[in-house]
Amino acid sequence: MFDLKYIPTSMYCMYSPTPVKDSTRDQLLEAAKSLLWEVGYESMSPRKILERSGAGHGSLYHHFSGKADLAGTALLEIEVELTESLDRALLADVSPIERIRRFLNKKRQGNKGCRLGRLTQEASIASPTLRDPIARYFSHAEKQLTQTLQEAITSGELQPDINPRDLACGLLSIIQGGYVLSRANGNGKYATISARGALALLDSATLK
Amino acid sequence: MFDLKYIPTSMYCMYSPTPVKDSTRDQLLEAAKSLLWEVGYESMSPRKILERSGAGHGSLYHHFSGKADLAGTALLEIEVELTESLDRALLADVSPIERIRRFLNKKRQGNKGCRLGRLTQEASIASPTLRDPIARYFSHAEKQLTQTLQEAITSGELQPDINPRDLACGLLSIIQGGYVLSRANGNGKYATISARGALALLDSATLK
DNA sequence: GTCTATAGCGTGATAGAC
DNA sequence: GTCTATCACGCTATAGAC
Numbered sequence: 001m002f003d004l005k006y007i008p009t010s011m012y013c014m015y016s017p018t019p020v021k022d023s024t025r026d027q028l029l030e031a032a033k034s035l036l037w038e039v040g041y042e043s044m045s046p047r048k049i050l051e052r053s054g055a056g057h058g059s060l061y062h063h064f065s066g067k068a069d070l071a072g073t074a075l076l077e078i079e080v081e082l083t084e085s086l087d088r089a090l091l092a093d094v095s096p097i098e099r100i101r102r103f104l105n106k107k108r109q110g111n112k113g114c115r116l117g118r119l120t121q122e123a124s125i126a127s128p129t130l131r132d133p134i135a136r137y138f139s140h141a142e143k144q145l146t147q148t149l150q151e152a153i154t155s156g157e158l159q160p161d162i163n164p165r166d167l168a169c170g171l172l173s174i175i176q177g178g179y180v181l182s183r184a185n186g187n188g189k190y191a192t193i194s195a196r197g198a199l200a201l202l203d204s205a206t207l208k
Numbered sequence: 209m210f211d212l213k214y215i216p217t218s219m220y221c222m223y224s225p226t227p228v229k230d231s232t233r234d235q236l237l238e239a240a241k242s243l244l245w246e247v248g249y250e251s252m253s254p255r256k257i258l259e260r261s262g263a264g265h266g267s268l269y270h271h272f273s274g275k276a277d278l279a280g281t282a283l284l285e286i287e288v289e290l291t292e293s294l295d296r297a298l299l300a301d302v303s304p305i306e307r308i309r310r311f312l313n314k315k316r317q318g319n320k321g322c323r324l325g326r327l328t329q330e331a332s333i334a335s336p337t338l339r340d341p342i343a344r345y346f347s348h349a350e351k352q353l354t355q356t357l358q359e360a361i362t363s364g365e366l367q368p369d370i371n372p373r374d375l376a377c378g379l380l381s382i383i384q385g386g387y388v389l390s391r392a393n394g395n396g397k398y399a400t401i402s403a404r405g406a407l408a409l410l411d412s413a414t415l416k
Numbered sequence: 417g418t419c420t421a422t423a424g425c426g427t428g429a430t431a432g433a434c
Numbered sequence: 435g436t437c438t439a440t441c442a443c444g445c446t447a448t449a450g451a452c
Contacts, residue, residue: 040330056435058435117392162409170402170406184324197379205412275447
């Protein structure tokens with residue numbers, strides 16, 4: 001049996017023409033998703049979730065087994081959203097290198113951090129409920145970028161002596177590290193500056 | 209008057225032939241430094257600090273005004289240590305590009321994260337006590353890397369159309385992002401893989 | 417300089433009425 | 435499905451004896 005309750009909110013549209021986004025459960029999820037981005041998992045107290053969602057104490061523990069369960073469900077939705085966004089950037093409607101550029105040029109909120117990457121430092125991600133969505137997203141991103149870079153080599157756009165997987169990880173890291181620099185310097189622009197550095201390097205490895 | 213109490217432990221050797229590293233205050237600092245690396249600031253409770261250091265409750269609040277003060281002092285020491293390590297890698301005893309390679313090739317503990325970068329996601333770094341040492345380190349690193357890359361361009365090692373500051377931020381980001389990937393994947397090797405990607409890109413931007 | 421006792425507060429969850 | 439009351443616990447800090 002396929003329990004509709006466990007389908008991420010962002011996927012409802014695939015199954016229902018009128019997605020119910022204003023149920024108490026959904027409001028709890030939206031509150032959790034925004035708090036995970038703003039303050040992370042450990043600092044996201046039930047109190048804050050209830051304040052932001054407008055839900056009552058009873059509702060949280062009725063719809064979810066607890067904080068970890070709510071966060072895990074929220075992370076599943078975030079995973080879907082980020083994965084869709086990544087796949088859109090890498091859509092094969094332009095040349096492989098052009099897709100990579102589109103990915104690097106994405107708008108990013110440096111001062112807030114990556115919605116998944118920022119949770120990576122917390123001790124609590126040792127728990128599979130929290131770790132799995134994060135690990136799956138990065139694993140998918142690595143795979144898709146590697147494949148796109150491999151295509152770029154095959155098509156003669158990129159120097160053939162470059163290891164596509166190493167470069168894929170390097171590019172993913174630049175994005176994640178750009179967030180770190182942004183927060184360290186208290187200046188969201190560092191995410192953009194770092195991406196620009198990556199674009200320049202990529203350019204010099206590109207065969208004209 | 210220059211208060212010796214505020215000289216980072218790692219600098220004692222410069223002033224005294226027999227550095228006192230076993231005082232209760234120093235034990236508290238060492239415990240805080242290791243905990244900041246392992247669990248971060250917010251999860252570093254006074255209880256854990258006292259357990260690890262062997263000090264008693266009274267000592268903590270005698271030597272420091274509280275948790276924030278202790279952490280701030282510990283961060284000052286970490287800042288000095290990381291800065292020294294960076295400067296050693298960039299020592300001008302080899303060619304500029306070779307110095308950059310030495311920096312990228314440093315041994316790193318991917319599964320633990322950067323001792324300063326990992327604190328970047330916590331809400332508490334809004335406080336200057338915690339933010340300043342982190343911001344100073346990254347600012348210094350950006351400056352030193354930029355200068356080294358500029359030298360590489362001047363000496364004809366690096367393509368002149370590359371913006372040294374953008375690239376400096378890109379390289380710093382790759383290191384920081386490598387830590388993020390390592391923790392996301394639960395595999396410390398990603399820090400090395402990302403650095404390898406950076407080295408390859410740098411190679412292709414280097415004039416042979 | 418270190419000890420013990422204690423305090424106020426927030427967290428994360430449970431119980432049971434409605 | 436939501437409400438209020440309540441709980442045990444850990445956090446961070448203070449007080450005052452020694």
